[in-house]
Amino acid sequence: MARMTLALLAVLLLLLPVLAQDSRAPRVGPPRPAATPNADAPLETVEADVSTRTLEVTTGFTGHEIIVFGAIDNSQAPEGDANYYDVVVVVEGTPFPIVVRRKSDVGGVWINTSSVTFSSVPSYYAIASTRPIEEIAGPSVLERNAIGFQHIKMTPSASYKGVLKEYEVAAFRDAVIRLKKKQKLYVTEPKDGVVFAGRSLFRAAIPLPANVPVGPLVARTYLFRKGEAVSAHIARVTLHRAGLERVVHNFAFLHPAGYGLFAVLVAVGSGLLASTFFKRRNA
Amino acid sequence: MLGRGVACALTGASYGSITRAPLSAASHSRKYLLMNIYLPIAEMSVNAALFLGMGWAVGFLSGMFGVGGGFLLTPLLMFMGVPTAVAVGTGSMQILASSVSGAVAQYQRNNVDIKMGAVLVVGGVVGSVIGVSLMKILRQVGQFDLFVALSYVLFLGAVGALMMIESVGTIRKRQTGQASPRKTGQHSWVHGLPFKMRFHRSKLYISALPPAMIGAFVGFMAAIMGVGGGFVMVPAMIYLLRVPTSVVIGTSLFQITFVMAVTTFLQAVQNKSVDVVLALLLIVGGVIGAQFGAAAGAKLKGEQLRFLLAGLVLLVCLRIGWDLMNKPVEIYSIGPVIGGAN
Numbered sequence: 001m002a003r004m005t006l007a008l009l010a011v012l013l014l015l016l017p018v019l020a021q022d023s024r025a026p027r028v029g030p031p032r033p034a035a036t037p038n039a040d041a042p043l044e045t046v047e048a049d050v051s052t053r054t055l056e057v058t059t060g061f062t063g064h065e066i067i068v069f070g071a072i073d074n075s076q077a078p079e080g081d082a083n084y085y086d087v088v089v090v091v092e093g094t095p096f097p098i099v100v101r102r103k104s105d106v107g108g109v110w111i112n113t114s115s116v117t118f119s120s121v122p123s124y125y126a127i128a129s130t131r132p133i134e135e136i137a138g139p140s141v142l143e144r145n146a147i148g149f150q151h152i153k154m155t156p157s158a159s160y161k162g163v164l165k166e167y168e169v170a171a172f173r174d175a176v177i178r179l180k181k182k183q184k185l186y187v188t189e190p191k192d193g194v195v196f197a198g199r200s201l202f203r204a205a206i207p208l209p210a211n212v213p214v215g216p217l218v219a220r221t222y223l224f225r226k227g228e229a230v231s232a233h234i235a236r237v238t239l240h241r242a243g244l245e246r247v248v249h250n251f252a253f254l255h256p257a258g259y260g261l262f263a264v265l266v267a268v269g270s271g272l273l274a275s276t277f278f279k280r281r282n283a
Numbered sequence: 284m285l286g287r288g289v290a291c292a293l294t295g296a297s298y299g300s301i302t303r304a305p306l307s308a309a310s311h312s313r314k315y316l317l318m319n320i321y322l323p324i325a326e327m328s329v330n331a332a333l334f335l336g337m338g339w340a341v342g343f344l345s346g347m348f349g350v351g352g353g354f355l356l357t358p359l360l361m362f363m364g365v366p367t368a369v370a371v372g373t374g375s376m377q378i379l380a381s382s383v384s385g386a387v388a389q390y391q392r393n394n395v396d397i398k399m400g401a402v403l404v405v406g407g408v409v410g411s412v413i414g415v416s417l418m419k420i421l422r423q424v425g426q427f428d429l430f431v432a433l434s435y436v437l438f439l440g441a442v443g444a445l446m447m448i449e450s451v452g453t454i455r456k457r458q459t460g461q462a463s464p465r466k467t468g469q470h471s472w473v474h475g476l477p478f479k480m481r482f483h484r485s486k487l488y489i490s491a492l493p494p495a496m497i498g499a500f501v502g503f504m505a506a507i508m509g510v511g512g513g514f515v516m517v518p519a520m521i522y523l524l525r526v527p528t529s530v531v532i533g534t535s536l537f538q539i540t541f542v543m544a545v546t547t548f549l550q551a552v553q554n555k556s557v558d559v560v561l562a563l564l565l566i567v568g569g570v571i572g573a574q575f576g577a578a579a580g581a582k583l584k585g586e587q588l589r590f591l592l593a594g595l596v597l598l599v600c601l602r603i604g605w606d607l608m609n610k611p612v613e614i615y616s617i618g619p620v621i622g623g624a625n
Binding site: 057058059060061062063096097098099100101102103104105108109110111112115117171172175176178179180210211213214241244245248249252253256257259260261262263264266267268270271272274275278 | 318319320321323324326327328376377379380381382383384385387388425426428429433543544547548549550551552555557559560562563566567570574607608609610611613614615616617618619620
């Protein structure tokens with residue numbers, strides 16, 4: 001009886017961090033410890049944080065590099081074995097619905113002929129890891145934790161069914177990744193992405209480009225041992241508009257009529273101002 | 284990766300020069316020239332100097348040829364990666380700024396037929412409303428870019444070709460010493476329509492329908508293509524309505540100003556595609572460029588100017604047409620879901 005209660009308690013404790021997570025963030029797989037070399041020692045865990053918790057997108061915003069840093073607690077790495085643990089950092093932006101369109105040749109003109117809507121696609125996705133992720137863990141582990149471009153959760157809306165074949169939808173999916181990579185919104189830093197400083201401290205530099213969509217970012221840090229995720233940690237970065245950029249954007253989207261009038265007045269005012277200036281100068 | 288490296292090198296260089304060199308006016312201006320501005324509606328970081336320069340160049344050409352320049356500016360913005368809808372919406376704001384002073388000047392010189400202008404504006408507003416609404420629908424179904432490109436190819440191709448033929452003919456005649464025959468007031472089908480109105484300033488007694496329809500057509504084009512539409516309206520007023528040339532420019536500027544004001548407003552409300560920051564960059568560059576352009580244009584003959592302008596119009600037309608016909612490197616494109624979930 002006592003043993004069962006203990007087991008239940010242990011299961012509950014393991015589930016707690018999962019339950020506490022934001023439902024929008026991909027579920028972090030519960031740590032599945034492989035046979036621990038030392039059964040009595042406490043389990044190794046990872047803790048991490050981000051250098052910048054809040055980032056402001058102002059008129060002068062040209063991108064920013066955030067540093068995700070952390071430490072491994074209760075490291076069981078044997079002395080001199082630097083490759084005992086692997087750390088993967090995934091920084092993900094808010095998911096948005098997007099439309100992907102494909103052009104085809106219609107009588108000599110390239111026209112959008114088919115489209116697939118994905119109901120939620122992360123606006124931004126960056127991976128940094130100690131080694132290329134394929135070397136760290138198998139596809140099922142990566143899939144479960146949504147690590148890697150192939151494992152980004154994208155659900156196509158149902159409307160394409162019967163119109164497009166499964167492999168065609170896969171091509172649309174690949175196109176999203178390719179185009180996002182081109183826009184520097186999907187980035188991967190497999191080489192020296194996560195760098196260890198000493199035995200348990202590590203850091204990863206994540207570049208946020210100027211065109212990073214404004215919204216909250218979630219930084220997930222995974223600790224891998226022998227191909228299994230043994231611990232995970234979540235940190236958040238808020239990215240919000242500030243200054244003039246915020247004023248103009250909010251004005252345009254919250255009070256479109258007022259903004260429209262403002263735009264007309266600015267145009268008329270600047271046009272007349274310029275003409276009087278040059279008339280006086282030329283006179 | 285390379286792009287980021289270059290960007291870092293650029294900013295690094297600019298900061299470096301400021302910290303190392305003693306603070307001077309030159310280093311200040313250099314920092315200013317390399318300044319990037321984040322556009323709030325286009326949602327992209329652009330080089331302010333580059334877009335000021337673009338405004339200047341388009342302003343120069345429009346000052347030189349006496350055209351609005353929307354047909355140059357809007358495609359140029361699209362080539363630079365500004366979303367088509369934002370390019371079109373912001374284009375109308377820029378045209379408003381560049382036409383308003385001209386309209387005021389023409390009005391002061393009594394070159395505006397207010398009554399004719401009012402009819403054109405009423406038609407133009409109707410056309411603009413239809414155009415802005417159609418734009419929203421086309422964006423939802425993903426055919427807006429295609430529609431804009433086709434409109435450009437069609438109109439620029441037609442206007443450019445006609446202008447080219449006319450200017451070459453005039454240049455030839457001038458060389459052979461022939462005077463071009465002047466056509467006098469001929470009656471056409473236009474004069475048989477109902478709702479006749481007397482336009483005193485234009486010395487015309489014609490139906491209100493043709494000007495209203497021309498106005499509507501130009502307003503529609505303005506909304507869809509981000510142009511003023513002077514290149515369609517001026518010939519239409521001269522050849523279809525037979526408005527005296529003395530009031531054509533003033534009246535068309537009058538119409539463009541009012542229709543552009545309405546279009547800018549509608550684009551901001553319906554499509555949220557007017558970027559005030561981008562427009563200001565283009566306006567500032569444009570008004571300065573137009574001054575230089577006007578001075579340069581004064582040195583050339585009318586038909587020479589029209590010949591050059593026709594060449595420019597055809598080049599823009601060919602470039603857009605080429606992009607439509609050529610197999611794109613990337614046949615996929617991604618965009619936000621417009622309406623619905625967004």
